[in-house]
Amino acid sequence: MIPAVTVIAVGKLKEKFYLDASTEYIKRISRFCRINVIELPEKRLPEKASRAEIESALSSEAELIRSKVPTQAKIIVLAIEGGQLSSEAFAEKLENFSSRGIPAVCFVIGSSYGLDAAFKKECEKISFSPMTFPHHLARVMLLEQVYRACMLSNGSSYHK
Amino acid sequence: MIPAVTVIAVGKLKEKFYLDASTEYIKRISRFCRINVIELPEKRLPEKASRAEIESALSSEAELIRSKVPTQAKIIVLAIEGGQLSSEAFAEKLENFSSRGIPAVCFVIGSSYGLDAAFKKECEKISFSPMTFPHHLARVMLLEQVYRACMLSNGSSYHK
Numbered sequence: 001m002i003p004a005v006t007v008i009a010v011g012k013l014k015e016k017f018y019l020d021a022s023t024e025y026i027k028r029i030s031r032f033c034r035i036n037v038i039e040l041p042e043k044r045l046p047e048k049a050s051r052a053e054i055e056s057a058l059s060s061e062a063e064l065i066r067s068k069v070p071t072q073a074k075i076i077v078l079a080i081e082g083g084q085l086s087s088e089a090f091a092e093k094l095e096n097f098s099s100r101g102i103p104a105v106c107f108v109i110g111s112s113y114g115l116d117a118a119f120k121k122e123c124e125k126i127s128f129s130p131m132t133f134p135h136h137l138a139r140v141m142l143l144e145q146v147y148r149a150c151m152l153s154n155g156s157s158y159h160k
Numbered sequence: 161m162i163p164a165v166t167v168i169a170v171g172k173l174k175e176k177f178y179l180d181a182s183t184e185y186i187k188r189i190s191r192f193c194r195i196n197v198i199e200l201p202e203k204r205l206p207e208k209a210s211r212a213e214i215e216s217a218l219s220s221e222a223e224l225i226r227s228k229v230p231t232q233a234k235i236i237v238l239a240i241e242g243g244q245l246s247s248e249a250f251a252e253k254l255e256n257f258s259s260r261g262i263p264a265v266c267f268v269i270g271s272s273y274g275l276d277a278a279f280k281k282e283c284e285k286i287s288f289s290p291m292t293f294p295h296h297l298a299r300v301m302l303l304e305q306v307y308r309a310c311m312l313s314n315g316s317s318y319h320k
Binding site for chain 1: 175176177178180181184242246247250288289290291292293294297300301304305308
């Protein structure tokens, strides 16, 4: 069984095709488990923001993220430096939360500037790829993997 | 400089959002280099195809793929067992082809059953992720990385 899934994503999906893809996967996932996607506003930064400006923006984004994490949810951050795993291992990971009595998992996807370093340090990190993908596409990739995990957990066949 | 890029993909993009995403990235890439996406028909297979039926389908798909590879193009196959690289290393790889006088690169994405083993053996393989993504989404991910490579090669800034 897959636990309830929350996705907290910083930044609005702009491209219609990513929005449509995201909506479609949410619909498919909702047949298997509770799914909730929370979109948080990205802090506005000047074109050539300084490191300090970026860090301050990320820090206040992290504060907002923390306030949105459901109680008892296990937080997993998408970060390029995180551990990699196969789709099967990802599905097992989610199932294991359920069997260990963890009722919810909360994935966090940062903005185009990433995530606050201190916040990341507190959380488990997983990486989907050593490549950098736009955070909008990363959201679709995540939802697709959650849907795949639901299908695997349910013993359903699913096209590659 | 990024060489001319051909993408040979087996199977038709069905979901409108992936088709739209693919069209958008092709448009963006075409500002930097020649880009051509060739969609080949997927061999029809029965619901519960045997290993032999699948292998025979993959073998005839591979024959068709071979006939479509542009002359002088370096073939790179997307395969989960391939080597991983960062977006920057991917961009450098493409640039290096140009500087070594290789005028074109041809990416190959198999069908939902993958690619013929013998064909894969002949080609360089790269992996975008240890996770399994639907081949439709893999096509969008590839085009996005080619676009990112164009932007990196051109020294342009590009959102993550």
